[in-house]
Amino acid sequence: DASILRPKTKGNERLLGGLLVEGFDQKSCHSRYQSAVYxxxxxxxxxxxxxxxxxxxxxxxxxxxxxxxxxxxxxxxxxxxxxxxxxxxxxxxxxxxxxxxxxxxxxxxxxxxxxxxxxxxxxxxxxxxxxxxxxxxxxxxxxxxxxxxxxxxxxxxxxxxxxxxxxxxxxxxxxxxxxxxxxxxxxxxxxxxxxxxxxxxxxxxxxxxxxxxxxxxxxxxxxxxxxxxxxxxxxxxxxxxxxxxxxxxxxxxxxxxxxxFHPTNGVWGLITRYHDAHFAWAQRVVGIQVRVFPWRSESPEILKQIKTCTQSERLLPAVLGEEEEEPVAKTTASPSGAKPTAVLITSLKAWYHDKMKGMYWERATANGEVVVFGQPSHEEIQRYGVKSHEHKAWAEMYLLSMADTLVTTGESTFGYVAHGLAGMRPWVLDMGMINSTVGWPCSRDMSMEPCFHIAPTQDCKRREDAGKIVPHVRHCKDRPTGLKLV
Ligand code: GDP
Structure with missing residues (x-):
């Protein structure tokens, strides 16, 4: 029972500020009352x-x-x-x-x-x-x-x-x-x-x-x-x-x-085991969702985009060039900064994770920070209706939502679920998931809400642009014809 190992949350936190009610059988669904602890x-x-x-x-x-x-x-x-x-x-x-x-x-x-x-x-x-x-x-x-x-x-x-x-x-x-x-x-x-x-x-x-x-x-x-x-x-x-x-x-x-949406016990096991092994000890957790289609080959451009986005937005430290001197003295002299940063990468492919991981192992970071990468699965293809595949997908969306900082892929509903549950505005990679053009490396989303992709284009009475009628419904950045609450 995780509640024995972890600091107890108060009733109101455990119930997410009253969102949830008491009275469910705890054993039948551990995630319901444990999620706040994690x-x-x-x-x-x-x-x-x-x-x-x-x-x-x-x-x-x-x-x-x-x-x-x-x-x-x-x-x-x-x-x-x-x-x-x-x-x-x-x-x-x-x-x-x-x-x-x-x-x-x-x-x-x-x-x-x-x-x-x-x-x-x-x-x-x-x-x-x-x-x-x-x-x-x-x-x-x-x-x-x-x-x-x-x-x-x-x-x-x-x-x-x-x-x-x-x-x-x-x-x-x-x-x-x-x-x-x-x-x-x-x-x-x-x-x-x-x-x-x-x-x-x-x-x-x-x-x-x-x-x-x-x-x-x-x-x-x-x-x-x-x-x-x-x-x-x-x-x-x-x-x-x-x-x-x-x-x-x-x-x-x-x-x-x-x-x-409370993960069932099997899925909760996937989540908590990964959490305890990879997040529990980390100073901070950065989640990166790399949504690629199974039929697309590995893309050095997308890899570069991930690197540029995370480093220029200061979500991850820069790495030193091969010639540069490693800041060894700095890390040993500053034991307070000793806890590593954990990066969770989710993707159907392993390549992006392997490349990023290799880069942060082979080179030192400019500030001496140690960055550890992990990817729970790489399923290679999308398999709807296959139990273990769906369980992993749900676990990974949920794990992303537990991070401190999130980078997601534009237009991906997988990413929407992660940042919505987290309550975070993500940095969005514009990888041209649907369109093939790549615009900017990434930018901060305007809200944590999902984008309504197939939205009405006009209002019912005045026939005006639906993105301009009510102040809090706007066109999405990642899908300009879509609508989003801001
Ligand atoms: P979207 O297509 O990005 O909007 O997201 P969906 O979740 O609706 O559909 C994509 C499906 O592909 C997921 O539900 C998974 O089955 C699979 N998938 C895509 N990316 C990942 C990933 O990073 N990890 C896992 N485990 N499955 C993925």
């Missing part, structure tokens, strides 16, 4: 309003979640095909797909939507969601139980109940709720399609009138691999609530991510 940076405090909202959401999940009479009734209603005028409980089902970083940021932002609309939040257990994360809500489950009546995993553009399609075909109209039309005319469910190929009609999801209509549909099933939270800030009906939940807009993922 983090070098305690992170931000949630608002009291967010804390109380989460407690009411937990009560809602218990009252309406799988296994309750309300859930059985809601399933019956779903099978009937019609929405009730005022159902006891309403639901949002998150369909998980794509890489782990995508799944995490999508689920966190969909959970925000559930909070704002008082819907029970359920996730598709497919894609290892049940394997990687502990249950976030006490005494109930967030996983869609087996036997769900809709084959939602196949839902895509051609699905008849796609919200954008129903809007386009006039099957659903935003004036439908005004006047005499009752919600009995509305379908029992709608499929919200927010993938990269979404249509103009799918994008209406972020408009006030459409949200009013959607609030009368009992079941919503959503497919997105993006961080949709910035888009929710455009809905006027949500703005007051969002202000109260997040007085500081740049901490939405930070809190919701820390609330929802």
């Amino acid at each position: 983090r070098r940076n305690p992170g931000r405090k949630p608002s009291q309003y967010l804390v109380s909202k989460l407690r009411s959401q937990e009560a809602l999940q218990r009252r309406c979640g799988p296994g309750t009479a309300a859930y059985t009734n809601a399933l019956e209603q779903l099978k009937s095909g019609k929405s009730l005028a005022s159902p006891e409980c309403r639901y949002l089902v998150s369909i998980s797909y794509r890489g782990l970083g995508n799944r995490i940021i999508a689920a966190a932002s969909e959970f925000l939507y559930a909070l704002l609309t008082d819907r029970v939040f359920l996730v598709d257990p497919n894609t290892s969601m049940d394997e990687l994360f502990c249950e976030p809500f006490p005494n109930t489950s967030w996983l869609v139980p087996p036997g769900f009546p809709l084959g939602y995993r196949a839902f895509y553009l051609s699905t008849t109940e796609r919200y954008g399609k129903m809007r386009e075909d006039g099957v659903l109209r935003t004036d439908q709720m005004n006047g005499s039309a009752a919600s009995g005319d509305l379908p029992a469910y709608a499929y919200i399609h927010l993938d990269y190929n979404q249509t103009e009609h799918d994008k209406l999801f972020f408009c006030d009138d459409d949200q009013r209509l959607l609030s009368n549909i009992q079941w919503l099933l959503i497919r997105s691999d993006s961080y949709i939270a910035p888009g929710l800030f455009f809905v006027e009906a949500f703005q007051k609530e969002l202000d109260m939940l997040f007085p500081e807009r740049d901490e939405v993922f930070h809190h919701l991510g820390r609330y929802l």
